[in-house]
Amino acid sequence: MRKLLHTASFRFTLFTVGLFAIFVVFTFIVSYWIAVRYLVNRVDAEIFWQIEMLSEEYQSGSLNSQNPDLVEPGTYLFLQDAGGRVIADTLPEDPGDRQWLTRLFPKSAPQHNDAQTLRALAVALPDNSRLVVAQDLHDLHEVKDFLGKAFGGLLIAILVVGVVCGVIVSTLTLRRVEKINMTAGDIIKGRLDRRMPLKGTDDEFDRLSHNLNLMLDQIEKLMTGLRQVSTDMAHDLRTPLSRMRQRLEGARRRAKRIEDYEQAVDQALAQNDEILETFSALLSIAQVGSGVYRQGFGAIFLSELFETISETYGPIAEENKQVLCSSIEPGLLAHGDNKLMTQMVVNLVENAIRHSPPETKIFLTLSRTDSEVTAIVADTGPGVPKTEHEKIFQRFYRLQTSRTTAGSGLGLSLVSAIADLHGIAIRLTDNDPGLRVTLRFPSIVSTSF
Amino acid sequence: MKILVIEDDTETATYIANGLTEEGYVVDIQADGKVGFVQAMDESYEVLIVDRMLPNLDGLSLVKGLRTANVQTPVLFLSALGEINHRVEGLQGGGDDYLSKPFAFSELKARIEVLRRRPPIQLIESRLRVGDLELDLMTRIVKRGEILIDLQPREFRLLEYLMRHAGRVVTRTMLLEHVWDFYFDPRTSVVETHISRLRTKINRGFNQPLIHTVRGTGYRISADA
Structure with a gap:
């Protein structure tokens, strides 16, 4: 249970319910206030009307104490002529000189409680006699009572439903989270093959x-x-x-x-x-x-970089009785680290030279189609079996056939790391015969000089 | 011929000092960055060899401080932090050359030679001359005697670098860095191949070789053997 109270979903439900309760209380206050205002106004209007009617009747002489039908039930009356003689009195108390009163109690009431409150208005008539009309506030109290009970009930209902929902949701959540936690615990203990359970509901x-x-x-x-x-x-x-x-x-x-x-x-x-x-x-x-090199990234004159490499490695291929053919589109740029880019291309070219026999042709191509810059390093050497394409970028991986040549088996791993850093996509394909490495540069700004 | 080695690893420091003493240098060793800084302010040293990681004051700050104080003694950074960005940092911080550990002593020696006798390169004429070989930096014309030698741009840079350091040994790594901008060790004989081509071009029709191979170290261009 303690665990449940600590779940985020339970707290969230509680929070929502709390907010809703505050909203209900606020609505209650507003509607209560409006209802009371409305009812009091109605009572006041009734009193005004009665006063008008009674004063007319009094002046025409048809009003006296023996005429109780004058006022409707729930209305009380007190009339005193200029001489101080009381003409009619159904009002329990003398309201005194005050004009508007709300806390008068009728005579018939066994004890004074709020349910029997009256609202009264005292006026002086033109002949100096005093007329007081009072109205029972029974309706008002009933409405007040009703509103209080309705909203109180609603509030309790909301709280109960909210807490119950909170408990249910939290229990469900907790159960699934517990499962994930248990799996995570297993994995921490070293069972790396464990996986999180799936319900298949795609939630x-x-x-x-x-x-x-x-x-x-x-x-x-x-x-x-x-x-x-x-x-x-x-x-x-x-x-x-x-x-x-x-x-x-x-x-x-x-x-x-x-x-x-x-x-x-x-x-x-x-x-x-x-x-x-x-x-x-x-x-x-x-x-x-x-990725520390990213800080030093700048514009690379790609075409010039390739030209330099072609110029540098042409003679070396020649020394090995191979031919390096290059086709480099001028004016292409790239974004990145110049030295790393050089090393990447050099590694690929040297790879082609070192792992190919004499008479091999090596191609170095840099070209642009639309906005895409592509570089290709291809050779007509022995190539790499398709099944090994994936593996040759792994550290220390060496083809069985090249175990005897010097090398660490790290050259292509570095190529792959540099390409990754620059967002360059590397693809190995069969050159029939030989290997073709295609480098697709990310879209870059390129200019023609 | 005084050299100050600021290096906190005693073994490396002694190794350098012994080697350089054999070459006729007077070597002082200092293991502490701060003390080394004060000692280097003296300006009586021809070259400073500074490790990047030192107690109390790191090598980079030390050299920056020296440069701020207008001490212009050439500095060779020596560091296990061999990666390219560290090198750039070192050179921008006021170092004149950067050698990463582990290094061959011959490499260190060659670099010190180049540093210490580096005259302020003021070419009155824009020409470099070694014996009867002449390289014009403005017109980019290379002549031996009266014979014009046609060079590829990279071969021109190679010859230029050799001639700027005429009479001194330049190592393979120095050439790779300055001529090709290669800050790694290529697996093919880049330097050897290009030197051999350059040699052929320069020596064609002449008996006296100008580019000499210094075994186990590098190359030297000079008129005398």
């Missing part, structure tokens, strides 16, 4: 649970990925480290001459550099992923 709880489930899927994927990366990292770093160790140990045992030692040290240094490179590549990927 707000189902939608919430659905979104939570999507989030959990993502978390599970990330956790698995992280575990995978940690394992791969340990493996990928242990291999060169153990190789280095073997070399050093070997040198320690077998080396006889200075040159042998020098050779061993040089090799160890090279292996050490390789490990350090892997670390900095991992760091770069993490840094790019964290």
Whole structure:
């Protein structure tokens, strides 16, 4: 029960009911006031009318105390001529000199209570005689009574219904929230495969649970990925480290001459550099992923960047007996980090050069259609099987066929991270033969010089 | 030939100091940022080697302070914070060069050489000359003797950088940074290939080589071998 009182829905219901009650009380006050005003006015009008009529009758001489029919039931009368003689008196008290009175009580009343209040008006007639007419306020009290009871009943009903509704709604809510909480508890304890229960009603709880489930899927994927990366990292770093160790140990045992030692040290240094490179590549990927580079974003002269890369790598392809063909539309711009963009394109081009045999043609294309800028790095090399397309952007992933070539298996992960940072969509397709990487830049401002 | 190393890691500091002492420099080491700052104000140093992360006063603030106090001693930042944005920050903060840890000693040495003897580059003529090789920055004409040499824009920049530091060793990384704007290590032989092409173009018809390879370090252009 305590739990129930603490639920947001119960409090909200209570709040709503409270507001409604205040509204009811306000309505009560207003309608009470209006009703009383109306009834008093009616009584007053009646009194005025009676006074007018009676004074006329008095002046014509037809009014005397023996004529009780003069006044209707509920109306009381007191008449005193100029000489002080009382002519008619059905009024219990002498109202005195005051003009308007509301708290007079009729003689017949066994005890003085509000139900028998009278309202009276005293006037002086032209011949100096005094006329007082009073009216029973019975109707007014009845209406007052009725209004009080009606609104009181309504108020109680609202409170009762409100609290009951609050309890019911809160119980239902609480039950579903409890289920979600229990599942969350399980997940916290490490059961990452648990998912929030769905009722299939597509209500707000189902939608919430659905979104939570999507989030959990993502978390599970990330956790698995992280575990995978940690394992791969340990493996990928242990291999060169153990190789280095073997070399050093070997040198320690077998080396006889200075040159042998020098050779061993040089090799160890090279292996050490390789490990350090892997670390900095991992760091770069993490840094790019964290988005800190966004602060330094600016305009990139994309066409010039591609030209530089084409000019730089043409001779290198040539050295490998490959051909680099480029077709670059001038004057295209992009938004982002110039150095990262350079590294991304360089990684793709170097990938094509390094993993392709001689005689391969490598294509570097930058073009614009309508507002869309597309870059393509394609080659006629051995390509990548379709099933591996997804995987080659993963950290440390390397095709079986390229295990023997030097490399950390992080180049394309960095490409993917940089593309993500810049909102560039990467697509891998078969180039028949070879691999084609298509980069679709987000719509950018482009100018032609 | 005095160099001040402001670095709180004793091992790195000693490693640098030993190496540079062997090269004939006089090296002072300071581990504390504040004390280092005061010492650097002295201006008797030719080059300052400053770590980014220091106790009491970080390297970046230290150099900013020096520049504000109009101390113009060349500064080489040394840092484990090797990422590109850190580098930009360091150079904008008044550093003259930036080397990220871990580094090869040869790299450090080459960069110090370039820093310390950097004369204020005032070209009276807009020409750089090494032996009989002449590069005109205005007309972008390269001549060896009377023979015109036709260079690609990138080759021109490469030659220009080498000639601006004629007689001194420039490393592969320095070339990648200044000629190509590459702040990463390419997996292909970018520098080697382009140097070899440039060499071929320059040496065509001449016996005396101008671009020399310094084994394990980099390249040097000079008329004498």
